[in-house]
Amino acid sequence: MLRSIAARIAQALGLILAVMCLNFLLIHITPGDPATVIVGESGAGDPELLEEIRAQYGLDRPVIVQLASYVGRVATGNLGDSYFFNQSVTSLILQRLWPTVLLVGTALAFAVAAGTMVGVATARRPESPISHGATVLALVGFSMPVFWTGIMLVILFASAWKLLPVQGWHDVNYGEGLLANVLDVGEHLVLPALTLGLIYLAQYSRLSRASMLEVLESDYVRTARAKGLNERRVVYKHALRNAVIPVVTVVGLQFGALLSGALLVETVFNWPGLGRLAFDSILRRDTSVLLGVLMVSSVMVIVANLLTDLLYTIIDPRIRLRERTNV
Amino acid sequence: MSDAMGRGEVAAADLPVAPGLVAGGEGGSGRPGRETLRLFVRNKAAVAGVVMLIGIAFMTVAGPRIYDNDPKDIVAIPLTGPGELAEARLGTDYLGRDVLAGVIGGGTTSMTVAAMAAAMVLVIGISIGALAGYYGGWLDSALMRFTEFFQVLPALLFAMVLVALFEPSMWTISFAIGVVAWPGIARITRAEFLRLKNLEFVRAARAVGATDWRIIRKVVFPNALPPLIVSATLIMGTAILFEAGLAFLGLGDPNTTSWGLMIGLNRGNFLTAWWSVTFPGLAIFFTVLSFSLIGDGLQDAYNPKLRGR
Numbered sequence: 001m002l003r004s005i006a007a008r009i010a011q012a013l014g015l016i017l018a019v020m021c022l023n024f025l026l027i028h029i030t031p032g033d034p035a036t037v038i039v040g041e042s043g044a045g046d047p048e049l050l051e052e053i054r055a056q057y058g059l060d061r062p063v064i065v066q067l068a069s070y071v072g073r074v075a076t077g078n079l080g081d082s083y084f085f086n087q088s089v090t091s092l093i094l095q096r097l098w099p100t101v102l103l104v105g106t107a108l109a110f111a112v113a114a115g116t117m118v119g120v121a122t123a124r125r126p127e128s129p130i131s132h133g134a135t136v137l138a139l140v141g142f143s144m145p146v147f148w149t150g151i152m153l154v155i156l157f158a159s160a161w162k163l164l165p166v167q168g169w170h171d172v173n174y175g176e177g178l179l180a181n182v183l184d185v186g187e188h189l190v191l192p193a194l195t196l197g198l199i200y201l202a203q204y205s206r207l208s209r210a211s212m213l214e215v216l217e218s219d220y221v222r223t224a225r226a227k228g229l230n231e232r233r234v235v236y237k238h239a240l241r242n243a244v245i246p247v248v249t250v251v252g253l254q255f256g257a258l259l260s261g262a263l264l265v266e267t268v269f270n271w272p273g274l275g276r277l278a279f280d281s282i283l284r285r286d287t288s289v290l291l292g293v294l295m296v297s298s299v300m301v302i303v304a305n306l307l308t309d310l311l312y313t314i315i316d317p318r319i320r321l322r323e324r325t326n327v
Numbered sequence: 328m329s330d331a332m333g334r335g336e337v338a339a340a341d342l343p344v345a346p347g348l349v350a351g352g353e354g355g356s357g358r359p360g361r362e363t364l365r366l367f368v369r370n371k372a373a374v375a376g377v378v379m380l381i382g383i384a385f386m387t388v389a390g391p392r393i394y395d396n397d398p399k400d401i402v403a404i405p406l407t408g409p410g411e412l413a414e415a416r417l418g419t420d421y422l423g424r425d426v427l428a429g430v431i432g433g434g435t436t437s438m439t440v441a442a443m444a445a446a447m448v449l450v451i452g453i454s455i456g457a458l459a460g461y462y463g464g465w466l467d468s469a470l471m472r473f474t475e476f477f478q479v480l481p482a483l484l485f486a487m488v489l490v491a492l493f494e495p496s497m498w499t500i501s502f503a504i505g506v507v508a509w510p511g512i513a514r515i516t517r518a519e520f521l522r523l524k525n526l527e528f529v530r531a532a533r534a535v536g537a538t539d540w541r542i543i544r545k546v547v548f549p550n551a552l553p554p555l556i557v558s559a560t561l562i563m564g565t566a567i568l569f570e571a572g573l574a575f576l577g578l579g580d581p582n583t584t585s586w587g588l589m590i591g592l593n594r595g596n597f598l599t600a601w602w603s604v605t606f607p608g609l610a611i612f613f614t615v616l617s618f619s620l621i622g623d624g625l626q627d628a629y630n631p632k633l634r635g636r
Contacts (some may be wrong), residue, residue: 014472015475015479019476019479026488026492139616139620139623142564142619143612143615143619144612145568145572145587145590145608145612145615147575148571148590148604151590151594151604151608152608154597155597155598155605256478256482257481257483259481259484260481261483263483263484264483264572267575268594279576282491282576282578287491287492290488293484294480294481294484294485297481297484298480298481
């Protein structure tokens with residue numbers, strides 16, 4: 001058990017190293033090396049100066065040495081500097097990390113909880129109109145571009161009915177104290193989290209419905225019913241635990257997609273997270289920040305996958321970190 | 328467009344009679360094509376998807392010939408509502424461009440990019456999945472590590488980085504979507520090859536001396552097709568959403584009109600001019616929905632036992 005956990009962690013570290021190498025590669029294949037840019041900006045097209053700066057930045061060393069020094073640098077938390085802000089990329093990302101985690105976490109919790117509930121409820125009566133309605137909604141949710149859903153929700157909830165704030169994550173004056181702070185962020189969080197959560201709500205309800213239907217036909221559920229347990233107990237205690245496993249698998253596998261969705265949602269709602277930072281960095285041609293966001297987001301996905309794998313062993317004792325089943 | 332559209336239709340009809348299809352009964356995948364087609368046609372949702380897609384394809388291909396406003400031309404006063412002007416039935420955007428012309432013209436970009444990206448996804452995914460599943464061993468673990476690596480990169484962000492580092496054009500956008508979206512197909516192909524490679528008819532082919540290349544191409548692959556056709560249909564939808572997302576973020580080909588780009592450009596005005604973002608979004612929605620419906624229908628037709636799940 002401990003050995004397989006160690007192996008999983010080693011694998012995760014290997015993936016992180018691979019992401020670092022990819023980032024290095026992307027920096028290298030980008031047209032125009034930094035030395036040319038610096039010399040160009042200083043206005044002196046002097047070949048000697050160019051060589052000097054190359055030596056100063058280590059750009060004259062063999063690629064493999066540069067890669068090693070890059071990996072060493074990133075491993076200590078140094079992701080370089082932003083050209084635009086003249087500030088370290090790490091500190092910029094740390095400022096923006098929390099809003100993204102809050103948005104993604106809320107959306108995910110909402111989608112998993114509501115999705116499983118809808119899935120279970122519809123699986124108990126698979127031929128009811130509500131069940132068919134849920135299937136249709138899942139299809140609709142999957143087919144809407146997330147940024148457009150966000151805009152439509154804003155038009156409805158914030159513009160037509162004037163219920164909720166539309167932009168950013170704080171009002172200019174939100175009052176004093178922690179409670180006012182939390183309430184204000186919470187109010188701003190509703191629409192972005194709902195937008196992001198809706199697609200996954202649709203998918204998870206469909207998934208948990210399918211797996212619930214399968215589990216409800218299994219022998220052990222029949223046994224539980226034959227014992228005379230009431231239906232509620234059979235469904236929520238016996239069946240649900242097994243039916244939720246595919247949802248956990250997909251949550252882990254889709255975490256990257258969820259972050260991608262957050263990127264679009266943050267752009268729509270001016271939510272000050274990593275996605276917004278990535279978007280702004282493209283407009284500012286601030287490549288080091290953009291690559292830093294890619295690096296940090298990938299590490300987040302790797303960690304999320306690792307946590308999912310560990311979570312399996314809690315939900316299903318039979319799965320002792322053996323090869324994950326593919327969906 | 329028509330080639331993309333054909334994918335859903337032709338697939339159902341001529342797929343399972345692919346040459347080299349031995350041992351028809353194995354694993355349910357060798358179901359005769361006629362039966363699959365019959366099940367598909369009886370599925371109302373799937374037929375609705377086909378009709379919807381034909382409609383959108385017709386609008387995209389024939390629309391610009393019937394409706395002659397250019398989506399890039401300024402035709403009227405900016406931000407006039409739908410129904411107010413005869414020259415712009417669905418209203419105008421913040422520059423006075425015709426929204427209806429944009430909705431009609433934007434489909435070409437979305438569909439072309441999606442078709443090119445989907446083709447790339449299929450080529451990469453099937454090659455890697457087939458090699459990994461058929462040969463197994465160290466090649467399998469190496470290729471699966473490689474696939475895993477691509478799965479941890481947040482797809483849209485990685486595509487954004489690729490498009491931003493190079494110049495946004497139809498080619499780079501299709502390439503970026505292709506590079507980020509293939510792991511799912513690779514996994515499905517691998518699973519099918521793993522399942523099929525030790526079955527009797529494959530062993531028989533090996534026994535009569537067929538080369539690996541021939542077995543992969545003529546014996547295993549045709550039998551692995553049904554789930555791949557379903558995925559290919561769904562990949563079209565995903566690719567359209569990707570293209571729209573990139574275009575919305577300003578990473579579309581600046582020389583073409585696309586639905587995502589229209590929404591992105593009108594983002595500042597959507598509270599005063601809902602029509603400028605609503606109609607292009609509906610176009611994306613119905614296009615993706617039609618592919619989802621067709622994909623689901625194909626899935627049910629190939630695998631009737633799973634119907635409705």
